Amino acid sequence: MVKDLKKKHRLYMLGLIETKKQVVTRFDLTRLWGQGGAGWDFVGSDGVAGGLLLIWDELVFKKNKCYKGERWLCVEGVLVKNNNNCDIFLVYGAHNRDAKLQVWEELSYMAGLYQVPSCYMGDFNEIVHVEERQGTDVLPRSAEEFRSWIQDMHLVDLPLTDRKFTWFRGRSCSRIDRALVSVEWLEEFPETQIRGGPRGLLDHCPVILDYMSQRVGPRLFRSLDSWFTHEGFLSFVKEEWRGLWEMQFTDKLKALTVPLGNWHKTKFGNMDKKITSFEEEIKKIDDLVSNGVYDGMMEARRKALVTCCERWYVRKEVNWKQMSRSRQAKEMDKITRYFHNITSARRRNNRIDTLLINGRLVRNQAKIKIAIKEYYKELYH
Structure with a gap:
């Protein structure tokens, strides 16, 4: 099954659940992934039950730390291409309610350790909506608790783009395999989406997560209020x-960022050091006056030092005030961004990724837009 996936998709990371292996060796890794620079980590099975394995391409992802629970595996690392930190969780949900609550609690604790873009993938053994289980009319209590946990964690449940269920056994079918991503993840990778892979002989369909690089469009031009207090x-x-x-x-603004950065480093790079220097000079004059040494030049110098020191106090206050507002706005905006991304899920779900045009399956977005436009132009001619 893994080999089939690798033939059809370029894999950067692979998560396997219920490996039934207590130890995973380099030999096992080579059999699954093949030769090449791959990193891996695992949670051993309890006898022949359970077991998790996460494999990644080390040219794409570099591991920093790894954390493990009985039913989850967290790898914290860096995406090499854009040098972004992120957390990848592989989860195998428990079967009874109490054990599920324990897993959700452990994952909540782990999420608090690192405020970075996070992705939770795996078999959660739970549904979120009644339509995600065939023949279900009432959402069970454990499902309500799972949905509340997703909301409390400010996670977005990515919609499947090509199927309704991921688990099949006889006449029973459910969607219990999913990918949950944080708001920070969607801000970095707004085009993230999931789809199901071929089930083959398995009970579960593989869940394939695709993501695009950082958001497109020009970077915001930012300025500091403290700059305007400087006479130059x-x-x-x-x-x-x-x-x-x-x-x-826009090109001027972009070109201006480099000299502005150098100017800021030169003029504002060590505000605390500058303030400390002025304070030390003022103290030296105060010490001389305390010892009976005083003249008009000394008083003029002291006034000049006090004026300069006061100016840098103001600049530091303005700078910190702006920084605190930015952080406060960021914290206050988290919930707003969460609900905004929830509403955006429908748009991502309805997006046309492929279209059959004249008997050919086309994935190019520009060609799809032209074909749709021409179709309706001819239809309403």
């Missing part, structure tokens, strides 16, 4: 802007 800031910007007169406006 506006003249510096005017001079730099004048040298970029042939560029488009």
Whole structure:
């Protein structure tokens, strides 16, 4: 089954549940993944029951730390391409309610350790909606608790794009295999989606998660309020802007970020050090006055030092005030972003990824848009 998946899809990471192996060796890894730079970690089975295995391409993902529970495996690391930290959880949900609650509690604790984009994948052994289990009219208590846990964790349950159920046994079928991602994950990879793979002889369909790189579009241009308290800031910007007169406006802003960064480092790089330096100079004058040494020049110098020190106090206060507002807004906006991403799930679910055009399956989004436009243009001609 793994070999079939590798033939059809380029795998960067593979999670296996119920391996029934107490120990996973390099030999086992080679049989599954083949030769090449692959990293792995596992949770051993209890006899022939359970067991988790996570394998990844080390050219794509670098592991920093690994945490393990009886029914979950967490690998914290870095995506090499964009140097982003993230957590990948592989989960095998318990079968009874008390054990499920314990798993949710352990995962909640782990989520608090690292505030990074997180993805939870696996067989959760639980549904979220009644339509996710054939013949079910009432949501069981454990399912209500699972749904509450997802909401409390501010996770987004990614919709399947190509099927309704992932587990089959006789006439029974359910959607218990899923991928849950944090709001931070969707901010970095807004086009994340999942689909089902071929089931073959298994009870479960593999769940395939696709993600695109960071959000498209220009980066935001940010400025600090404290810059405007510096007497040389506006003249510096005017001079730099004048040298970029042939560029488009957005290109000018982009080009301005480098000299602005260097200017900030030079002028504001060590505010605490500057303030400490002024305070030490003022103290030296105070010590001289305490010892009976005093003249008009000394008083003028002290006033100048106090003025400069006061100016840097103001700049530091302005800077910290802006930073605190940004952090507060970020914390307050988490819930808003969560519900925004919940509503965006419908849009992701309804997106047309492939379209049969003149007998050919087309995946190119531009060609799909043109074909749809031409179809309706001809239909309503």
